Amino acid sequence: MRDVFIVGIGIHPFGRTDNRSGLQQGEFAVRAALADANLDWSDMQFAFGGSDASGKADTLVTQLGQTTIPFVNVLNGCATGGAALFGAYSAIKSQEFELGIVLGFDKHPRGAFDPRPVDWGLPAWYGEAGMMVTTQFFAIKLRRYMDLFGITPLALARVAEKAYYNGTRAPHAWRRAPVDIDTILNSSMVNDPLTKFMFCSPSEGGVALVLASEKKARELVRADVRLKAVAMRSRPPGSFEVFAPAIEIDRGPSTTMVASKAAFEMAGIGPHDIDVAQLQDTESGAEIMHMAENGFCADGQQEAWLAEGRSRLDGMLPINTDGGCLACGEPIGASGLRQVYENVVQLRGAGGARQVTRKLRTAYSHVYGAPGVSAVVILAC
Amino acid sequence: MRLMGGRERSSGRLAFPLPDDPESFDPAEMPRQGYLWSFTVQRIGPKSPPYRGDPPFAPFAVGYVELPGALIIESRLTNVAFGRLYIGMPMELTALPLYTDVDGTLVLTYAFRPQEPARS
Numbered sequence: 001m002r003d004v005f006i007v008g009i010g011i012h013p014f015g016r017t018d019n020r021s022g023l024q025q026g027e028f029a030v031r032a033a034l035a036d037a038n039l040d041w042s043d044m045q046f047a048f049g050g051s052d053a054s055g056k057a058d059t060l061v062t063q064l065g066q067t068t069i070p071f072v073n074v075l076n077g078c079a080t081g082g083a084a085l086f087g088a089y090s091a092i093k094s095q096e097f098e099l100g101i102v103l104g105f106d107k108h109p110r111g112a113f114d115p116r117p118v119d120w121g122l123p124a125w126y127g128e129a130g131m132m133v134t135t136q137f138f139a140i141k142l143r144r145y146m147d148l149f150g151i152t153p154l155a156l157a158r159v160a161e162k163a164y165y166n167g168t169r170a171p172h173a174w175r176r177a178p179v180d181i182d183t184i185l186n187s188s189m190v191n192d193p194l195t196k197f198m199f200c201s202p203s204e205g206g207v208a209l210v211l212a213s214e215k216k217a218r219e220l221v222r223a224d225v226r227l228k229a230v231a232m233r234s235r236p237p238g239s240f241e242v243f244a245p246a247i248e249i250d251r252g253p254s255t256t257m258v259a260s261k262a263a264f265e266m267a268g269i270g271p272h273d274i275d276v277a278q279l280q281d282t283e284s285g286a287e288i289m290h291m292a293e294n295g296f297c298a299d300g301q302q303e304a305w306l307a308e309g310r311s312r313l314d315g316m317l318p319i320n321t322d323g324g325c326l327a328c329g330e331p332i333g334a335s336g337l338r339q340v341y342e343n344v345v346q347l348r349g350a351g352g353a354r355q356v357t358r359k360l361r362t363a364y365s366h367v368y369g370a371p372g373v374s375a376v377v378i379l380a381c
Numbered sequence: 382m383r384l385m386g387g388r389e390r391s392s393g394r395l396a397f398p399l400p401d402d403p404e405s406f407d408p409a410e411m412p413r414q415g416y417l418w419s420f421t422v423q424r425i426g427p428k429s430p431p432y433r434g435d436p437p438f439a440p441f442a443v444g445y446v447e448l449p450g451a452l453i454i455e456s457r458l459t460n461v462a463f464g465r466l467y468i469g470m471p472m473e474l475t476a477l478p479l480y481t482d483v484d485g486t487l488v489l490t491y492a493f494r495p496q497e498p499a500r501s
Contacts, residue, residue: 114428115431116431117431126431127431127433128434128488129490130423130427130441130443130457132427133423140421144418144419147419147468189422191422191424192421192463194421237394245398246452246454247418248453249450249452
């Protein structure tokens with residue numbers, strides 16, 4: 001099987017950047033990724049890119065160069081970056097192209113997202129009644145999970161404390177100050193059992209990745225990080241996902257479980273082979289539930305994992321090494337690519353103060369969002 | 382008050398709300414009683430639009446109620462102190478005033494409340 005390589009990475013710092021649009025943050029990331037790959041825009045044979053709410057990626061050819069390459073705009077909610085990467089990966093794997101770029105960016109206003117029911121195939125009353133709120137979904141899913149598997153609020157706080165600690169060590173993170181367990185537990189309740197510091201916020205940022213065929217990567221002397229799997233899945237029957245007026249009693253797997261299983265099969269490895277992971281942490285409980293849904297532990301084992309620090313930077317499976325969504329915020333179009341960016345940094349050993357010191361060979365990333373879409377990327381070096 | 386879902390003719394699968402597709406779905410009335418499946422409290426007012434609750438905002442409970450033999454339905458929860466909610470709590474269908482329309486009409490939505498002890 002032909003592998004696809006990541007030969008350049010670029011990021012625009014996440015958080016709030018006044019006077020710079022989402023598109024401009026995307027452009028910044030593209031230029032950084034090209035510089036990292038030691039390539040020019042004119043070397044790119046295609047591009048896949050998108051934002052959820054901040055403009056059309058392909059308009060950037062005005063700034064980057066009108067080289068007439070195919071530039072596909074992607075709009076896939078929280079999986080926008082994952083879908084763009086899936087497109088680019090497939091384009092090279094099919095041998096149609098040898099070198100291309102993926103980008104994702106966004107710039108959201110403050111406060112929670114405000115989706116419109118009609119855009120999601122839902123009746124107006126669903127929003128009018130106050131149920132079109134993503135944070136409710138995570139809290140409701142989590143409440144049941146905690147009840148079934150004995151997860152405590154302390155475990156939720158430990159996830160957040162770890163995220164803010166890791167964020168202090170990541171230059172691209174938004175939240176750069178540590179927050180202690182008591183402050184997290186005692187901050188205002190947003191959606192019970194989740195407090196303010198257990199939730200990520202919409203933010204801004206951009207990420208770009210340059211992808212190459214094995215032949216091209218060797219020419220560039222950059223054949224170090226390879227894509228072993230890119231799997232993207234939509235929701236299966238019986239799953240419980242964001243914006244669901246009803247769930248079937250006869251339950252099925254989650255979208256995440258389906259995407260994870262497909263990615264592991266594609267890569268030919270299992271959860272125990274993964275050295276570092278970035279998991280969707282829209283809130284603390286999401287990281288906990290996604291640890292099990294992605295196969296890294298059994299349901300309920302997270303309590304002990306967190307108490308023993310197994311997912312910290314010096315643990316057996318470091319999770320969200322740059323502070324994840326909790327510390328970086330969530331610019332929807334860029335978030336999934338940030339996870340891949342962070343994994344490339346870790347595999348290259350370029351993480352500085354947040355570098356996992358153990359030798360890393362594999363890295364896993366998982367993104368999840370409405371209306372039940374997930375993308376999983378596995379890297380190896 | 383009745384809660385209407387739909388049953389897909391080809392597969393027999395239930396859906397809620399009733400899809401606007403009379404070719405494929407027959408109306409199916411949902412059971413009026415069930416058990417609380419999970420819940421949270423909305424402490425911050427949802428963005429308007431789409432939210433249309435009359436101001437001032439007061440925190441409300443929301444969750445899913447398992448209706449045996451049918452579906453697990455998302456719903457506002459009412460007539461209950463937040464601290465009394467628990468997974469498995471017997472619930473029943475009721476109506477809840479949501480907002481006053483421009484012409485003064487009081488618009489209701491469905492909700493679930495704890496079953497009366499005598500009926501549970």
